[in-house]
Amino acid sequence: MTQQFAGFRQDEVNGVPLLWRQDRRFKTFRLTLHASRPLDSRAASRSLLPGLLLLGTEKDPDRPALSRRMESLYGAAVYPSAVKLGETHSFRLGLDAVSGRFLPGRPDQLGEGLSFLTDYLSRPSLEGGGFPEDRFERERSQAANAVRALEDDKTAWARQRALTLACEGEPMAIPEHGGLEAIEALRRQDPEEARKDFLERGEMWAVAMGAIDGNELIDRAAQMLQELPERRPEPIPDPVAVEKRERRSLVERRELQQCKQVLIMRQPRCESVETWVGRRLFFSMLGGGPHSRLFREVRENQSLAYYVSANADRNKGIAVVQLGLDEEAAEKAEAEILAQIADLQAGNFEEQELETAKAGILSGLKAVDDSIGQRCAFTSEQWLQEADRSPAQQAELYAKADKAQVLSGAQDLWLDYSYLLAGEQKGAAS
Amino acid sequence: MSDFEVITDPVLGEEIWLTRTSKGLPLRVLPSQRFAEIAAVVSIGYGSTDLGFDLNGEKRRSPEGVAHYLEHKLFEDEDLHVFERFGQRGADVNAMTGFTRTTYYFTATSMLEENLDDLLTLVSKLHITDENVDKERGIIEQEIRMYEDSPEYRGFFDLLRCFYGEHPVRNPVGGTVESIQGIDVEELTACHRAFYRTGNAALAVAGPVDPKIVLELAEAWELPEGAAPASKFPEDLAAVRSASGHSKMTVARPRLLLGFKDRDLLTDPLERRDRQLHSQIILDRILGGSSEIREDLHQRGLLDDSLSASYMGERSFGFTVLACETEEPEKLAGVLKEVLMQPMQIDEEHLERARRRALGQYVRSFDSLSSLAFGQGEEALEGIKPFALIERLEKLSCAELVERHREMFREDSYAMVVVGG
Structure with a gap:
């Protein structure tokens, strides 16, 4: 049954709240799936996941194939990310595309786009329960290099360093990327375990808006979400509070x-x-x-x-x-x-x-x-x-x-x- | 008062109102009721490269960084601080200086007339004293130092210095701590008088506005009438000054910047737009996400996702720049140079995907009020008609891309810079 939430319509689709708004002022639309877990020692594997998802799915086995598909969808963007929000680690998988209404031949951008998103979410390219060894190693090495290079952005690095020092012993001290040591200690299975953990245990919701038809959106979103594993969401604990102390x-x-x-x-x-x-x-x-x-x-x-x-x-x-x-x-x-x-x-x-x-x-x-x-x-x-x-x-x-x-x-x-x-x-x- | 010409795109359902004020200022208004916000952009055809010009029969040579210094000083006036005044109306105001443009803009959700009048006044009226010019120097020095801590920034300008021996594009936009010591009230006043003129500016406003009210305000703008002096640029189209450079800097990871300098220039703005489009499609074809070459370089461990590639072309200069992090800069530079210079494989399928991608990007820009206002400000200054991209995309051919590729990457227009210890 449709309810209202924050000015959006709210539907329960396969157990996941879908907050959506059809808005014909726009020529594009966006749908983002969110799943939240506590920020903890698994931060490194969670942060490596988005990059690995962009390297291939069962249907589009490598990055060039995925990119070709995005280009064919008039430059649609799929953006997986793992974001630190206080002491929560939030996985997001979003699709941003132009509505078919403004394109030659009025293509089915929503249907194609959500089918594409489903491939990322539920059918990544895996081997023996994990991401392929060569891709995992490449992505891990790249993530470690990116963390090293952060030191060259003095403003961002100083902020991260200050938070790490100030919040020592609290989850807040963990950087979004999980830290160099944690990245280097990752095993090939860890990012796939992080994906399953987000989908099974994450507090999940989806938000959509733009040049979309509501009924069509719900149908397509249901097709995407029915592929989720059995869900056992766990609540996010409150952040750690600290007693006042000397500067x-x-x-x-x-x-x-x-x-x-x-x-x-x-x-x-x-x-x-x-x-x-x-x-x-x-x-x-x-x-x-x-x-x-x-x-x-x-x-x-x-x-x-x-x-x-x-x-x-x-x-x-x-x-x-x-x-x-x-x-x-x-x-x-x-x-x-x-x-x-x-x-x-x-x-x-x-x-x-x-x-x-x-x-x-x-x-x-x-x-x-x-x-x-x-x-x-x-x-x-x-x-x-x-x-x-x-x-x-x-x-x-x-x-x-x-x-x-x-x-x-x-x-x-x-x-x-x-x-x-x-x-x-x-x-x-x- | 001038009349508007209204140009409409029936597929996008958008209209753009165009006119020139009685003083010759190009004005574009996108009166869209889709948005609550208003964005207004003043573009001035004056940037960091405009250092040499004739004024009243006198040859002038400005210190590096004067356009940026002037942009800072225009945010000062006799009354309350400009930022506070806009802030009290809930508006955000800012400006930026580039190689060939200075752009002033605000976004707001109410009080169009007060905000626009204020923006126009601040751009046209310079309130400076020896004291406040000296005070600003410290702030600009800090800004310059902040940029100098960025490996990408240092490497970028060192690469431009490899490309160009004379052209002022080789200088940092804000100048250097040394060069700005020579900027004073007389210099700033002379440059403001010379370049801030209706014949060298454009105004674009987008959002829920009445075009006639915008025109009234633009007509009342006290920006001096007439053209700006033509900046003099040294002829700098020969082979690169140096094929390699080194930015000495302690970094956690070395950076590689490499590129190719354009050896010919285009004076027609539409042709430059085409070159920009063609160059970007070529870079995407060779090193974009769908490129097999890029995937191969990834798999061989030579390249990572830090790679960026872009082209910039203006009336007096043009160049392609690639930047990335790497532990083996010399080796990677050799590989990238080779893949860029080898004959490009492109067919109708690639072209169709490139067209779709560009069309999607273009349609998407109509969902962002700020991009609309900035884009129209730029096109008005260049005299480019609205909605021209769709026609250009339809005309796109493999042959012209192959031709552009051939002239884009030449041995004697190549240079590379490594940023590291």
Whole structure:
């Protein structure tokens, strides 16, 4: 029976909730299947899986064959991924294609596309219960090399390093790729076991939107999902909470031109949507863009950093402040950030600051419906939060938020870890 | 006030309104009610390569990085900070500088008139003082340093320096820490006066807007009328300056960048668009996902998924660049050069798939308001008619791709750079 969820229709298809919306404003459509598992020691095998799925299916035995099929579907894109969301590892398999309505001969893009997706999901090219040895070895070696190369992206690497150090002993410390050692220790069977585990035990849902016909979508999705193994979904545990402790810090040195500073801050995880609305407004005012306190004070007025931003992770109760600066400015920048946080927490902000933060978020929510990708992501987030609000309903919460709500969202925020990636010798990076 | 010409694509169900203001500014509006958001783009035909020009009979030579510096300074005015003003209206505003263009844009869900008027004003009015120009230098230095930490960025410009001995495309877009020391109020003012003119700009607006209101605002824009001076580019079409280079940098994995420089140039924008399309199809044919050659290189362990391949062609330069991570850069460079230079196998089946892929990509672009506004801003500046791609795809032939392939990859236009210790 069809229900409504977050402005989408909701159907149960072969035991999997399918959230969908036919929207003829668009010329394309998208369907994404999600399956969530706890972030744990299997992260490496889960992260290797998407790359292996792209190397062949029973029907299209190698990558060129798969790519030819995608090209024939007018450049349809199939994108498997394994994404870290707080302490959850989420497998996604999506199809993005142009509707046949806008193409010569009106081809059946939805039917062909979902049949293609089914091949990826349920009929990968396997040998003896695992991915073929040569493909596994190649993909593993490539994944290990990609992890090594991450160190060359100093901004991303500093962020990952800071999270690993700050969250030692918590699942949050595990990087999305699982880590070099874990990748090197993988066995050929592990990625296929990860695939089965996602499909059997994962909390699963699917989201679809765009130029699609609802009945046809449900029929086609049913054909795809009937090939799933028997399902025994397991709930995702709550993320680990940490007691307040003394600030820790580390300076590491590399050859670089611009230092990267990362502050890992903690806050209790938001249980209510009202607290989250207040918290998001607080972080927007603090470091959510050129209108924010940190941009104005740390970059523009005091010229302490080239870039500075702050954002909160709802899935964990953690916030990250990131800066690109000279090493000499790091201490002063950290002090200024803490001072600005304290100032906002004390309620020392103008109504205009709050209104500007609201205007940005409200405008973003109004535009969510303009993009299939953003609207599907919004609906998925609502599903994960069990929130059931449309963008317009969500906007109402932000529109009526007041100073007290922002102050409530800003409470109990403390600095856990200060990490600085600096030049090889002190001062060398300036 | 000017009248609009409305061009419609019946299959896509899209219409684009075209006109020129009384001061000669090309304007395109896509009045689509499909979207809640509005995107507006101002394109200026002035980028990092426009360093040499004549102004009022005087030959000028700008320091490297001046177009980017100017873009930064236009975001400063007498009142409240520009970002805050747009932010209060829930709008995002930004800009970017490339080799031949500077683009200013905003997206918003309300207050079109206030936002567009504000964007147009910030582009046309320069508020600078010695003090604020000096202050900006520190911020731009930090930006330059941030880019210099990127192996791909370093390797890319070292490869361009192998291709070109004289042409300013060899310089980083933002200049260098040294070159920007020579940028001052006089330089920025002169460049703004010279290049920020209606004959060297275009405006495109997409979303739920009334074209007549957009035209009224464009008519009222105080951008000086007339053409910009023609930039002078050194003749730099000879063989590459150096066939190999080395970007010394400590990296976790070495990077290989290699490419081929175009030895002839096209002045007609439509012909350049065709060359862009042909070059991309050729790169996809040889090294795209469906290529047997690429699969073979993967299986032999020579190549991984870090490979990217692209072509860029402008009025005064053009080049193909491949980039990837590898432990054996010299060996891989040799293999890639060989596969690119060998005769290309392409038949009607390949061509049909390439057509389908390009058509799908084109239709897809109409689902993104920002891509529409950016694409139309670019095409308006170049004077290219809307919806031209479909016709070009129909005309595509194997023979012209084979011909382009032959001229694209030549021994004396090849260079490679290794980024590593």
